[in-house]
Amino acid sequence: MPVPTSVSPRNDHRKGVGLGLALLSALAFGGSGVAAKPLIEAGLDPLHVVWLRVAGAALVMLPLAVRHRELLRSRPGLLAGFGLFAVAGVQACYFAAISRIPVGVALLVEYLAPALVLGWVRFVQRRPVTRAAAVGVVLAVGGLACVVEVWAGLGFDALGLLLALGAACCQVGYFVLSDQGGDDEEAPDPLGVIAYGLLVGAAVLTVVARPWSMDWTVLTGSAEMNGTPVAAVALLAWIVLVATVVAYVTGVVSVRRLSPQVAGVVACLEAVIATALAWVLLGEHLSAPQIVGGAVVLAGAFIAQSSAPAKGSGGPVAGGGPERELSRRGTSA
Numbered sequence: 001m002p003v004p005t006s007v008s009p010r011n012d013h014r015k016g017v018g019l020g021l022a023l024l025s026a027l028a029f030g031g032s033g034v035a036a037k038p039l040i041e042a043g044l045d046p047l048h049v050v051w052l053r054v055a056g057a058a059l060v061m062l063p064l065a066v067r068h069r070e071l072l073r074s075r076p077g078l079l080a081g082f083g084l085f086a087v088a089g090v091q092a093c094y095f096a097a098i099s100r101i102p103v104g105v106a107l108l109v110e111y112l113a114p115a116l117v118l119g120w121v122r123f124v125q126r127r128p129v130t131r132a133a134a135v136g137v138v139l140a141v142g143g144l145a146c147v148v149e150v151w152a153g154l155g156f157d158a159l160g161l162l163l164a165l166g167a168a169c170c171q172v173g174y175f176v177l178s179d180q181g182g183d184d185e186e187a188p189d190p191l192g193v194i195a196y197g198l199l200v201g202a203a204v205l206t207v208v209a210r211p212w213s214m215d216w217t218v219l220t221g222s223a224e225m226n227g228t229p230v231a232a233v234a235l236l237a238w239i240v241l242v243a244t245v246v247a248y249v250t251g252v253v254s255v256r257r258l259s260p261q262v263a264g265v266v267a268c269l270e271a272v273i274a275t276a277l278a279w280v281l282l283g284e285h286l287s288a289p290q291i292v293g294g295a296v297v298l299a300g301a302f303i304a305q306s307s308a309p310a311k312g313s314g315g316p317v318a319g320g321g322p323e324r325e326l327s328r329r330g331t332s333a
Contacts, residue, residue, distance in 0.1 A: 015257060018253075018257025019254070021250040021251075021254035023269070025247050025250040025254055026269040026273055027273055028242050028243050028250065029274075030107075030270045030271070031238065031243050031273070031274070031277055032243035032247075033095075033106065034278055034281050034282060035235045035236075035239050036095055036235075036239055037103060037278075037282060038232075038235060038282075039223050039236065042221070042232060043215055044218050045214070046092070046095040046099045047096070047209035048209055048211060050205060051205045051206065051211050051214075052211075052239070052240070053091065053243070054087055054198055054201045055202040057245050057248075058199045058202040060241070061194065061198055064191050064192060064194075065192070065195035067192070068191070068192025068196070071189075071192050075188050075193070078188065078193060079193065080200060082193055083196065083197045083198070083200020083201040083203075084201070084204060085170045085171070085173040086171070086201075087198055088201040088208075089166075089167070089170030089173070090171055092205065092208070093163045093170060094163075096160075096163045097160050097167065099160075100157040100160030100163070101157050101161060102278060103274055103275070103278040103282065104278050104286055105147055105161075105164070106160070106167070107275070108147050108271055108293075108297050109147070109168060110164055110171070111168070112141070112165070112168045113171035115136065115141060116168055116172045117172050118136075120172060132303055136300040137300065139300030140297050140301055141300075142293075142300075143295070143296025143298075143300060144293065146292060146294075147293040191252055194252065198244075219232045223235060225281055226283040271297075272294075
C-alpha cells in the first residue's frame with residue numbers, strides 16, 4: 001500500500017520560486033522581438049541585430065563557458081547543434097521574419113515546432129505518437145490557418161511567413177539532434193550548453209552577418225517605438241541582458257525547480273506576452289480570428305508538450321523530457 005506523502009513548506013516555496021522564474025523567463029523572451037524591431041526599422045539589418053544579441057550574451061556568459069570547458073571534449077556535437085540551430089538558426093530566421101510580419105504572428109508560427117517534431121517522429125522515424133499529441137498537432141495547424149488568415153490568400157508577407165517557419169524548423173533540427181544520446185546517465189549542465197551555444201552561434205553569425213559592414217551609427221541615435229523615440233543602445237541592452245541572458249538563465253533554473261511539462265506550459269505564455277507587448281508598444285493589432293487562432297495554436301502546443309509518457313515507459317512518443325525542455329528554451333526567440 002503506498003505511503004501517503006505530504007508536500008512540505010520547503011517544496012511549496014521551491015515550486016513557487018520556480019513558477020516565478022518561469023514567468024520571468026517568458027516575459028524576458030517575449031520582449032525580444034518588441035525591442036529588436038525598432039532597431040531593424042531604424043536601419044540595422046536583422047542579421048546584425050541577431051549578431052549583436054548573440055555576441056553580447058556570449059561575452060556575458062563567457063565565465064560559465066570557462067567553468068564548463070569539459071563539455072568541449074564530452075559533448076562537442078550537442079554544443080555545435082545548439083549553436084547552429086537553437087541560437088544562430090532560430091534567432092536569425094525569427095528576427096528576419098519580424099522585419100516583414102508582426103511579432104506575434106512570427107512567434108505563433110514558430111510555435112508549430114512541437115507539431116513538426118511529432119511529424120518527424122511519426123513519418124520519418126516511424127514511431128507511434130499518442131492520440132492526445134496528434135490532437136495537439138491538428139489544433140496547432142488549424143490555429144495557424146486562422147493566424148495567417150488563409151481565407152484572405154495569406155494576407156501577410158509570404159517570405160516573412162517562410163522565415164518564421166524556418167525558425168520552427170531550426171527548433172525541430174535541434175530537438176532531433178538533442179534526442180541522440182539523451183538517455184545518458186550524466187546529462188550536461190544546461191548553463192554550460194547555453195554558454196557554449198552562444199559562443200558557437202556568435203562565431204557562425206560573425207561569418208554570415210559580417211558585422212564590420214554594420215552601420216554602427218544607428219546605435220548612437222534613437223529608434224521609434226510606435227512613434228516614441230527610445231535610445232537605440234537601451235534597446236540593445238534589453239535584448240542582450242534581459243531577453244537573452246536573464247531569459248535563458250531563469251528558464252533553466254525554473255526547469256530544475258519545476259517539472260519540464262509545467263515549465264513548458266508556462267513558457268507558452270511567451271507568445272501571449274510577445275503579442276500583447278507588440279500590440280501596446282508597436283501598435284501591431286491582431287484581428288479577432290487571429291487572436292482565436294493564436295489561442296488554438298498555443299492549446300495545440302500545450303497538448304503536444306504535456307502529453308509525454310514518463311521517461312523509459314516504452315509508451316508512444318509525444319515530446320517532452322528534460323533535454324527537450326532545454327532545447328525548447330534555447331530556441332525561444
